[in-house]
Amino acid sequence: MSEQVVPVIWRGDCLEVLDQRRLPGEEVWHSYRDSVGVFEAIASMQVRGAPAIGISAAYGVVLAAFAARDEVDWRIAIERAIDELAESRPTAVNLFWALRRMQGCLEGIGSGSEACAVLEREAIRIHEEDAAANRRMGELGADVIQEGSDGPVEVLTHCNTGALATGGHGTALGVVRTLHERGALSMVHMDETRPWLQGSRLTAWECMREGIRCSLNVDSAAATLLASGRVRWVIVGADRIVANGDVANKIGTLNLAILARHFGAGVMVVAPASTLDRETPDGSGIVIEQRDGNELRRVGERDIAPAGVAAFNPVFDVTPAALIDVIVTEQGVVRNPARHTNPLASLV
Numbered sequence: 440m441s442e443q444v445v446p447v448i449w450r451g452d453c454l455e456v457l458d459q460r461r462l463p464g465e466e467v468w469h470s471y472r473d474s475v476g477v478f479e480a481i482a483s484m485q486v487r488g489a490p491a492i493g494i495s496a497a498y499g500v501v502l503a504a505f506a507a508r509d510e511v512d513w514r515i516a517i518e519r520a521i522d523e524l525a526e527s528r529p530t531a532v533n534l535f536w537a538l539r540r541m542q543g544c545l546e547g548i549g550s551g552s553e554a555c556a557v558l559e560r561e562a563i564r565i566h567e568e569d570a571a572a573n574r575r576m577g578e579l580g581a582d583v584i585q586e587g588s589d590g591p592v593e594v595l596t597h598c599n600t601g602a603l604a605t606g607g608h609g610t611a612l613g614v615v616r617t618l619h620e621r622g623a624l625s626m627v628h629m630d631e632t633r634p635w636l637q638g639s640r641l642t643a644w645e646c647m648r649e650g651i652r653c654s655l656n657v658d659s660a661a662a663t664l665l666a667s668g669r670v671r672w673v674i675v676g677a678d679r680i681v682a683n684g685d686v687a688n689k690i691g692t693l694n695l696a697i698l699a700r701h702f703g704a705g706v707m708v709v710a711p712a713s714t715l716d717r718e719t720p721d722g723s724g725i726v727i728e729q730r731d732g733n734e735l736r737r738v739g740e741r742d743i744a745p746a747g748v749a750a751f752n753p754v755f756d757v758t759p760a761a762l763i764d765v766i767v768t769e770q771g772v773v774r775n776p777a778r779h780t781n782p783l784a785s786l787v
């Protein structure tokens with residue numbers, strides 16, 4: 440069994456981050472001893488994936504507390520770091536969920552030293568809880584898929600939602616892992632997921648390391664795969680699930696949901712409760728991150744488009760609840776979310 444993949448390692452005085460921009464060719468680790476370094480690691484996508492972003496930001500708050508331990512205004516310093524980390528990426532609600540949870544720990548704290556101990560415990564708890572949640576979601580999601588199948592299934596996934604994006608096991612890819620562990624997976628088809636190639640560079644790397652039967656396809660081949668009738672489920676993660684069940688996820692998810700509905704495949708969204716945003720009524724309220732156009736014009740150091748050509752690079756899209764068949768969280772499963780007045784109400 441290959442060593443378990445982790446995106447970050449807390450060392451007690453620093454956060455080590457596996458630079459996912461360098462995978463699959465190189466495993467390069469960076470060590471950060473302050474919250475500014477963690478901000479950069481998130482903003483530059485050295486570490487990415489909604490839950491992993493929240494976990495990393497939580498450790499960034501701990502590092503800020505360590506730096507301010509003996510300062511008179513230690514509380515102001517920590518709260519400043521929280522505000523700065525909140526600016527690292529705008530769409531994954533897990534970031535703000537984790538930061539709010541860390542901020543809540545400061546109530547009643549009387550010293551910088553006490554803050555360090557309490558915040559470190561909380562960050563580790565957030566990390567461990569996410570790994571446990573993913574295992575639970577793997578079981579729940581695999582159960583749903585096996586309900587309607589008479590043997591091993593072919594599924595299609597998008598982006599990377601594996602151990603690299605979480606505290607371990609993965610969300611959508613965690614369901615795939617659990618199906619594989621049960622001998623119930625015939626094939627996982629992986630969209631390469633332009634422009635950042637999380638599918639070809641990260642999901643394929645995770646699956647190949649573990650002997651999970653996988654096949655890489657260009658994003659635009661998804662329609663042909665779904666038209667073949669072999670793929671029964673599209674399984675994706677989420678960066679934010681809002682009150683009416685609309686889902687923000689990697690750009691291209693909306694395409695897949697429309698295709699799946701047209702060709703009769705199911706759409707399963709797998710995300711921990713830290714991805715739920717009950718304060719935002721529907722998908723129109725979600726801020727979609729726009730990233731630099733050079734992510735489209737270049738691959739690595741190579742130009743694949745004329746320098747300066749205009750580019751449209753939203754890195755997420757919003758899939759309406761009406762196109763989603765199942766939402767899986769560790770708190771439970773919501774079937775046909777659009778048919779519920781308050782689809783997240785049962786998740787507690």
Ligand SMILES: CSC[C@H]1O[C@H](OP(=O)(O)O)[C@H](O)[C@@H]1O
Binds near residue numbers: 490675
């Ligand atoms: C379990 S990861 C959730 C989510 O995050 C990814 O985005 P990014 O790679 O830009 O951080 C992708 O949307 C995944 O579905």
